[in-house]
Amino acid sequence: MSTDCDVLVVGAGISGLVTAFELQQRGLRVEVLEAGRRAGGMIGTRQRDGARYELGPNSILDSTPLIDDLLRRLDIIDQRVNASAVAARRFVIRNAHPVALPASPGAFLTTRAFSTSAKLRLLREPFIAPASPDAEESIAAFARRRLGAEFLEYGVDPFVAGIYAGDPEKISVAAAFPRLRALEQEHGSLIKGQIANRRERARHGETAKISTGSFSFRHGMQTLPDALARATTTLQVDTAVERITAAANETFTLSARRGGETMTRSARAVVLAVPAGAAAALVDPLDGEAARSLSAIGYPALAVVASVYRRMAIAHRLDGFGFLVPRAEGRRILGCLFSSSTFAGRAPENSVLLTTFAGGRRNPEIAALDSESVARVVTEELGSLLGCTEAPRWQEVVHWPRAIPQYTLGHLSRMHAIDDLEAGLPGLHFCASYRDGVSVGDRIKAAHATAARIAERVKR
Numbered sequence: 001m002s003t004d005c006d007v008l009v010v011g012a013g014i015s016g017l018v019t020a021f022e023l024q025q026r027g028l029r030v031e032v033l034e035a036g037r038r039a040g041g042m043i044g045t046r047q048r049d050g051a052r053y054e055l056g057p058n059s060i061l062d063s064t065p066l067i068d069d070l071l072r073r074l075d076i077i078d079q080r081v082n083a084s085a086v087a088a089r090r091f092v093i094r095n096a097h098p099v100a101l102p103a104s105p106g107a108f109l110t111t112r113a114f115s116t117s118a119k120l121r122l123l124r125e126p127f128i129a130p131a132s133p134d135a136e137e138s139i140a141a142f143a144r145r146r147l148g149a150e151f152l153e154y155g156v157d158p159f160v161a162g163i164y165a166g167d168p169e170k171i172s173v174a175a176a177f178p179r180l181r182a183l184e185q186e187h188g189s190l191i192k193g194q195i196a197n198r199r200e201r202a203r204h205g206e207t208a209k210i211s212t213g214s215f216s217f218r219h220g221m222q223t224l225p226d227a228l229a230r231a232t233t234t235l236q237v238d239t240a241v242e243r244i245t246a247a248a249n250e251t252f253t254l255s256a257r258r259g260g261e262t263m264t265r266s267a268r269a270v271v272l273a274v275p276a277g278a279a280a281a282l283v284d285p286l287d288g289e290a291a292r293s294l295s296a297i298g299y300p301a302l303a304v305v306a307s308v309y310r311r312m313a314i315a316h317r318l319d320g321f322g323f324l325v326p327r328a329e330g331r332r333i334l335g336c337l338f339s340s341s342t343f344a345g346r347a348p349e350n351s352v353l354l355t356t357f358a359g360g361r362r363n364p365e366i367a368a369l370d371s372e373s374v375a376r377v378v379t380e381e382l383g384s385l386l387g388c389t390e391a392p393r394w395q396e397v398v399h400w401p402r403a404i405p406q407y408t409l410g411h412l413s414r415m416h417a418i419d420d421l422e423a424g425l426p427g428l429h430f431c432a433s434y435r436d437g438v439s440v441g442d443r444i445k446a447a448h449a450t451a452a453r454i455a456e457r458v459k460r
């Protein structure tokens, strides 16, 4: 059985790049085909007038030792920069003002982010019975039941907007926050489970996402895909895969468009590291049900606005990571990162860089506006929430028409259709952000696991 290579990876976002790198490291012949002009997918850094801003992810949560292990092998560990100490403080908007979220149980007692009745309600949490293991609940229903309505509004809702740009009434707790559900099922309570798991994690050298630090790179997030692309000898950009054919001898042929020409490549395994819609189009001829499941995964639009202000034009001290906005506050933005407070070298001297997110499931009409209008909305909102006395020096707007996959109710059964297709067609693999987590850390972990599974089969 002679093929062009061992594994074809479709898509050079972080999922595809890490999968390809890990396969190469295991001695397999890999080729990566990417439709866009550059590697990195949603990860990208740009510079303008002495500032450095991110198009997509701004930082990576240090949630697994696999991340540093990867950076060491890529020889970019010395480029890594941790978020500043001040970034440990995170704000939530309450009554139109940024209020610091409590960073310790002691601070929780005195915080203005939650009312006394919300704090008292939380004391009941350990005594609330877990849901039936078969029940599928939204994160909103879960939070309301265990933590109370106010904790949902000011604690959970802004985080769901911050991670998924999503609607907590639609997002499945089991699919999107499996650890929360496991805490409830295994320990009967989030608070009791949290205490028990802290001990367990310490034994495995892992840190909880909620308490862990985040990092970027001296020259921005682009450092990571650039290093992966350099290490991946057979990456072809401007190459859009259009069709997959599976042969009876467990090999695959891909057809792709490159510069107006059609090319074909064959391999013993294929990894689809592309968003759900693109994966659906490719697998439709192989398995209609899997294609329908993939098509059902929604991706709301999001606008990311980089704004550079004179430091003296903003009244707020910007002494934190940024703020998130609860839906109950009725604003037109989801949140804002104090980018130049978190990482050095992001804005010119005496200036600050703020990165604001707007749109998502909450305000789709904002993400649909033209760049000038989005920038105006962001300027107005930042003006009132942070006390800006001048307009920004400049702004850049990045539109993501399909930003983040929504792990909504029914997501786990949709994933079963993908599992079934993988089991029925050995050698076909799915590794992208609609499966096993959207964060860059989750993608690295999933890519690592995908590469290990493929290597085991292909090397046999």
Ligand SMILES: Cc1cc2nc3c(=O)[nH]c(=O)nc-3n(C[C@H](O)[C@H](O)[C@H](O)COP(=O)(O)OP(=O)(O)OC[C@H]3O[C@@H](n4cnc5c(N)ncnc54)[C@H](O)[C@@H]3O)c2cc1C
Residues within 6 Å of the ligand: 010, 011, 012, 013, 014, 015, 016, 033, 034, 035, 036, 040, 041, 042, 043, 055, 056, 057, 058, 059, 060, 061, 239, 240, 241, 242, 273, 274, 275, 278, 302, 304, 400, 403, 404, 431, 432, 433, 434, 438, 439, 440, 441, 443
């Ligand atoms: C605005 C924003 C902010 C974010 N912030 C953070 C953050 O701070 N921290 C964090 O951890 N995560 C963050 N995320 C999430 C994280 O960035 C993404 O989940 C992750 O980068 C997705 O990687 P991926 O490789 O799965 O997909 P993608 O990056 O989407 O890559 C898929 C690739 O497949 C290619 N492709 C598509 N179709 C084809 C085809 N037919 N043939 C060939 N190639 C194809 C695409 O061109 C693309 O390059 C953010 C996401 C967004 C949008």
